[in-house]
Amino acid sequence: MRAVVMRRPGGPDVLRVEDVPEPVPAAGESLVDVTVAGVNFDDLERRQGDTPQPLPAVLGVDAVGRRRGDGRRVAALLRRGGGYAQVAAAADAHCVEVPDHLDDEQAVGLLEQGCTAHGALVLAGRLRPGDGVAVSAAAGGVGHLAVQLALALGAHPVVGIASTPDKRAFVAALGAHHVLAPDAEDLAGRLRAATGGRGVDVFVDSVGGALARAALGGLAPFGRLVCLGWRDRGTIQVSTGELAEGSIGCAGFWMRHVVDDRALLCGIAEELFGLAARGRLAAHIDRVVALAEVGGAHAAVAARATVGKVLIDVNRES
Numbered sequence: 001m002r003a004v005v006m007r008r009p010g011g012p013d014v015l016r017v018e019d020v021p022e023p024v025p026a027a028g029e030s031l032v033d034v035t036v037a038g039v040n041f042d043d044l045e046r047r048q049g050d051t052p053q054p055l056p057a058v059l060g061v062d063a064v065g066r067r068r069g070d071g072r073r074v075a076a077l078l079r080r081g082g083g084y085a086q087v088a089a090a091a092d093a094h095c096v097e098v099p100d101h102l103d104d105e106q107a108v109g110l111l112e113q114g115c116t117a118h119g120a121l122v123l124a125g126r127l128r129p130g131d132g133v134a135v136s137a138a139a140g141g142v143g144h145l146a147v148q149l150a151l152a153l154g155a156h157p158v159v160g161i162a163s164t165p166d167k168r169a170f171v172a173a174l175g176a177h178h179v180l181a182p183d184a185e186d187l188a189g190r191l192r193a194a195t196g197g198r199g200v201d202v203f204v205d206s207v208g209g210a211l212a213r214a215a216l217g218g219l220a221p222f223g224r225l226v227c228l229g230w231r232d233r234g235t236i237q238v239s240t241g242e243l244a245e246g247s248i249g250c251a252g253f254w255m256r257h258v259v260d261d262r263a264l265l266c267g268i269a270e271e272l273f274g275l276a277a278r279g280r281l282a283a284h285i286d287r288v289v290a291l292a293e294v295g296g297a298h299a300a301v302a303a304r305a306t307v308g309k310v311l312i313d314v315n316r317e318s
Helices: 041-048 104-124 143-152 165-174 187-194 209-217 240-246 262-277 291-302
Strands: 002-006 015-019 029-039 062-067 073-077 087-091 095-097 133-135 158-161 178-180 200-205 219-227 249-252 285-290 309-313
Touching: 002 291, 015 291, 029 104, 029 291, 041 291, 062 087, 062 104, 073 087, 073 104, 095 262, 104 143, 104 200, 104 219, 104 262, 104 285, 104 309, 133 143, 143 158, 143 165, 143 200, 158 165, 158 187, 165 178, 178 187, 187 200, 187 209, 200 209, 209 219, 219 240, 285 291, 291 309
Parallel strands: 133 158, 133 200, 158 178, 200 219, 219 249, 285 309
Antiparallel strands: 002 015, 029 062, 029 087, 029 309, 062 073, 073 095
């Protein structure tokens, strides 16, 4: 089979297409003939060596294809990677069947990042109908789904934060009630203004640093700041006094806790796919690249030059 192989950590140029043997499935795994795979920030971190792993390695933590054992179309979450290939070994417990109404691109666009958005809003954020929600990096793979999910779950208002005019226009087109720039003067004050002076109840943040600090100032009483990794490693200091005086809280969300709970994973996937069937949720596909173009896709994602999800057609030559 053909796969994108990484033999050492480094920049996008370390990703090379090679002919390699098919993986051998372990107990509880099945081979999946992959059609499309996703490009995620997790892949970039692994490529750079931020997440140590045995080498050589095939990256890719989400993929869609046909399971050889039963011929069913499945979306697979691959904790050890392996999606950037024509065949992947996927844990049966980490696969969900794809309904007929959903094509492969939408299935892979919705599962991993949709579950992350749902977990941040519902599991960690304790979202209730009528809550005000803000989402940073709202044009990104998780962010644009979080905006749509918040709207579908009855949040009001929904505030999207995005870095460029084009991205802000995209977020507005998703239905966000207000769209702000991350470097806006007095962002906390703008968040309060967008919610009639009260502040937001849930702020989903994947940026950290100054933005997270502003988010804390823009929370309503009993509001929750939900951290999704903070890609720029921008830590902040929060005192217990600040939390108590504002009656606010900070929470984190890690997708692994959904992946490892079969019932939870299937329940969230069913909800996401159902919303998609009703036209309430859709993954925006920024681009679909061939295996040989994966390095360029990594560079584009790292430069924040993409909107929504980037996919790999593993069977396309160029």
